[in-house]
Amino acid sequence: xxxxxxxxxxxxxxxxxxxxxxxxxxxxxxxxxxxxxxxxxxxxxxxxxxxxxxxxxxxxxxxxxxxxxxxxxxxxxxxxxxxxxxxxxxxxxxxxxxxxxxxxxxxxxxxxxxxxxxxxxxxxxxxxxxxxxxxxxxxxxxxxxxxxxxxxxxxxxxxxxxxxxxxxxxxxxxxxxxxxxxxxxxxxxxxxxxxxxxxxxxxxxxxxxxxxxxxxxxxxxxxxxxxxxxxxxxxxxxxxxxxxxxxxxxxxxxxxxxxxxxxxxxxxxxxxxxxxxxxxxxxxxxxxxxxxxxxxxxxxxxxxxxx
Amino acid sequence: xxxxxxxxxxxxxxxxxxxxxxxxxxxxxxxxxxxxxxxxxxxxxxxxxxxxxxxxxxxxxxxxxxxxxxxxxxxxxxxxxxxxxxxxxxxxxxxxxxxxxxxxxxxxxxxxxxxxxxxxxxxxxxxxxxxxxxxxxxxxxxxxxxxxxxxxxxxxxxxxxxxxxxxxxxxxxxxxxxxxxxxxxxxxxxxxxxxxxxxxxxxxxxxxxxxxxxxxxxxxxxxxxxxxxxxxxxxxxxxxxxxxxxxxxxxxxxxxxxxxxxxxxxxxxxxxxxxxxxxxxxxxxxxxxxxxxxxxxxxxxxxxx
Numbered sequence: 001x002x003x004x005x006x007x008x009x010x011x012x013x014x015x016x017x018x019x020x021x022x023x024x025x026x027x028x029x030x031x032x033x034x035x036x037x038x039x040x041x042x043x044x045x046x047x048x049x050x051x052x053x054x055x056x057x058x059x060x061x062x063x064x065x066x067x068x069x070x071x072x073x074x075x076x077x078x079x080x081x082x083x084x085x086x087x088x089x090x091x092x093x094x095x096x097x098x099x100x101x102x103x104x105x106x107x108x109x110x111x112x113x114x115x116x117x118x119x120x121x122x123x124x125x126x127x128x129x130x131x132x133x134x135x136x137x138x139x140x141x142x143x144x145x146x147x148x149x150x151x152x153x154x155x156x157x158x159x160x161x162x163x164x165x166x167x168x169x170x171x172x173x174x175x176x177x178x179x180x181x182x183x184x185x186x187x188x189x190x191x192x193x194x195x196x197x198x199x200x201x202x203x204x205x206x207x208x209x210x211x212x213x214x215x216x217x218x219x220x221x222x223x224x225x226x227x228x229x230x231x232x233x234x235x236x237x238x239x240x241x242x243x244x245x246x247x248x249x250x251x252x253x254x255x256x257x258x259x260x261x262x263x264x265x266x267x268x269x270x271x272x273x274x275x276x277x278x279x280x281x282x283x284x285x286x287x288x289x290x291x292x293x294x295x296x297x298x299x300x301x302x303x304x305x306x307x
Numbered sequence: 308x309x310x311x312x313x314x315x316x317x318x319x320x321x322x323x324x325x326x327x328x329x330x331x332x333x334x335x336x337x338x339x340x341x342x343x344x345x346x347x348x349x350x351x352x353x354x355x356x357x358x359x360x361x362x363x364x365x366x367x368x369x370x371x372x373x374x375x376x377x378x379x380x381x382x383x384x385x386x387x388x389x390x391x392x393x394x395x396x397x398x399x400x401x402x403x404x405x406x407x408x409x410x411x412x413x414x415x416x417x418x419x420x421x422x423x424x425x426x427x428x429x430x431x432x433x434x435x436x437x438x439x440x441x442x443x444x445x446x447x448x449x450x451x452x453x454x455x456x457x458x459x460x461x462x463x464x465x466x467x468x469x470x471x472x473x474x475x476x477x478x479x480x481x482x483x484x485x486x487x488x489x490x491x492x493x494x495x496x497x498x499x500x501x502x503x504x505x506x507x508x509x510x511x512x513x514x515x516x517x518x519x520x521x522x523x524x525x526x527x528x529x530x531x532x533x534x535x536x537x538x539x540x541x542x543x544x545x546x547x548x549x550x551x552x553x554x555x556x557x558x559x560x561x562x563x564x565x566x567x568x569x570x571x572x573x574x575x576x577x578x579x580x581x582x583x584x585x586x587x588x589x590x591x592x593x594x595x596x597x598x599x600x601x602x603x604x605x606x607x608x609x610x611x612x
Contacts, residue, residue: 003310022387036412043413046406047424053484054427057439058452071452115331122327134328136602141339143598145545147567148591149339151574151583152346178331207323236432238548243575249586254434258552271442278435 041062057282061085061275068272084276094277096249097256103166104252105234112230113223115174116181121181121211124189125197142179150243157244164250173239178228183228188222189215228292232285253281316526349584364581370510371585381586384569391565392543399543400536402483403490408520410495420435429488432493435546440481441556444468466559475563478549486542490535497531498524530604537601547571566590 060068061084062077089093123131154163155170162168191216200210236256245251259272295302351369352364375381406425410418428436444451444467456463467473501524509519525532547567554560554568566571570590574583 028370036451039409040413040417041410043417046409047417047421050421050424050428050484050487052437053439053443054431056443057435060442068448071447071453073448073453111334114335118327118329119331122324126321126324126327128321128324130326134332136606138596138603139606140598141335142592144339144343145541145567145590147444147545147547147570148587148594149342150351151570151580151587152342153338154575155349155580156342156345171334173497175335180336182331231357236434238434238552242551243571257434258555259437261437266484269445269447271445271448274438275442278432282430282432282435285432286308286427286430287424293426293430295430 016022031210054282057275059275060271061279063272063273068270081242084272085280087273088276088280093248093251093256094280097251099237100245100250101235101253104169104173105231107170108177108234109227109230111170111174111183112177113185115229116178116185116226117219118225119178119182120185120189121215122238124186125194138179138182142176142183143225146176146239150240151238154243160161164245165246169244169252170239172244173230173234173237174238176240181226184224184226188219188226192218225292228288232288235285257281316591322531323470332593340470346587348590349472349580352581354578354580367581371581372589374582375585375589380564381569384564385561386569387475387567388544388546391479391546395479395486395543395546396470396539399483399486399490399539400532402487403494403535404532406487406491406499408496408524410491411498420557425488425491428484429492431485432548433485434552436485437481437549437552440477441468441553445475448612468553469559474553474557474559478546478553481549482543482546490539493535494528497528501527530607534601534604537597537604541597541601544597545590545594 059074059077061083062080063074064077064079064083065073066193068079122128123135142240157163157165157168157172160168162171177216196214196218200214201207205213236254237252238258239251241255245255257274257277260269260277331356347362351368353364353367353370354364357383405420410421413421443449446452446464446466449467451467452463452465455465465473467477505523506519511524514522545567546565550563550565551568551571554563557563560568560572566586567590570583573579
């Protein structure tokens with residue numbers, strides 16, 4: 001499967017196919033060319049439909065007060081205003097949620113990467129008793145839905161006085177992201193020749209020394225990719241955060257954003273503000289996503305992002 | 308190969324691999340293993356008023372399960388999840404399949420444009436796009452009610468979120484919108500791996516487009532297709548975020564609960580841990596039953612790769 005998915009990159013098609021296709025094209029009758037035109041039109045419309053919700057979010061985040069009050073939809077933000085962004089950047093609740101989200105996500109990434117590195121080494125470099133069971137367990141665990149465990153996780157954190165805390169949330173997120181970080185890093189460790197470690201050991205390195213001085217630095221891109229996955233999973237996670245972070249002061253960004261419309265149906269909603277908040281939350285995700293998009297399918301199938 | 312050589316060279320059993328997996332295993336046991344065991348225990352216990360005043364919970368055997376299975380609310384929520392999942396997963400798969408085939412038939416610049424559009428939709432955080440969908444369907448400012456009012460003036464005042472059917476339509480559209488990109492990319496990747504000469508040979512022999520699709524493309528992408536559709540089913544059956552967030556603005560939570568939100572309401576909001584745990588165990592068993600096929604498929608693909 002990995003061979004099938006690692007090739008996904010925007011715009012990449014097999015080079016070999018281009019040449020024969022163009023020769024066929026020249027011979028194509030009119031009917032086929034019309035057919036191709038129809039398909040192209042469908043593709044463009046489909047692409048626009050898929051872009052629309054994102055464009056609409058961005059558009060409304062820049063609309064002025066008068067345009068927002070109008071009942072006819074505003075196709076474009078002209079003149080654009082940054083006042084909604086300014087309002088959000090002035091609000092304490094946003095900064096508190098951002099701080100909480102960053103703390104939890106960064107801590108999750110650090111702990112998960114370190115522990116996953118150790119496990120990936122064990123699974124990749126050793127054949128030990130229970131290895132196969134461990135691999136199957138990793139796969140099973142990552143498919144356990146958060147909704148099927150959150151009741152007892154809530155009671156566990158409650159007993160330990162860890163509700164509304166960064167530590168409590170990090171423990172749950174590390175547990176949830178370890179399976180796919182281990183799985184991903186294992187692939188990268190497999191790619192580092194074991195001979196390099198052996199050479200270092202002959203030169204006097206200990207086993208662990210060889211792992212840290214030789215293998216770890218060579219995993220660079222693998223660590224970045226799995227780290228970004230763990231970060232995005234924690235940054236976007238909603239369900240567990242909703243259950244465990246019950247105080248307003250401990251909200252993460254998704255909770256903060258969802259609370260915007262919780263006011264009830266008859267209350268006038270400030271869509272400009274909500275869309276500015278939604279855009280602010282999406283920007284770092286889209287930037288990070290661009291780094292890993294080629295591997296996204298592999299990561300997702302490995303359970304990196306849960307529904 | 309090289310690893311097995313290393314093991315052969317050192318017949319003495321090393322403790323190192325166990326030490327290496329220890330931290331990860333420990334934290335998974337802590338965050339998931341321990342709650343799992345506790346949840347099983349809780350599902351046999353009763354949490355009533357007395358327990359809120361510090362009494363230890365009472366062991367009641369299968370009473371909670373009995374209650375879960377005889378409560379209409381649970382079955383209705385279960386049914387809603389199942390129908391929602393079936394509808395969303397099949398539409399997602401159909402659109403994804405269509406999109407993947409389409410990508411192979413259109414000029415390159417258009418294909419790149421479509422891929423960027425899909426990628427952007429894929430990257431959007433759920434909460435961000437969910438808010439955008441709420442805006443699009445909102446009664447006062449939404450573009451969808453405005454659009455439908457061009458054909459039917461009354462529909463301008465329809466509140467999409469306050470009727471179960473339209474509520475699930477909004478939730479379903481968001482779920483489909485965010486799920487299609489993965490399906491397109493996975494299927495497109497496996498279609499481009501098909502040997503081009505095979506398709507050309509079939510074309511020269513007079514096979515129509517549909518015949519080529521059925522007899523060459525479908526069998527070649529079958530393993531990936533099965534894997535992706537299983538994933539879609541597993542993800543859609545446990546839909547929570549979309550339903551819960553939309554419920555907050557709809558005011559008809561009782562008519563729109565799915566499995567996840569039912570458990571949340573029963574357990575977290577009403578502190579009825581026993582019954583909620585029993586319902587969770589049922590959900591867990593359903594998910595694992597579905598997952599089992601996924602894991603077998605996954606292992607098979609790994610061995611082939």
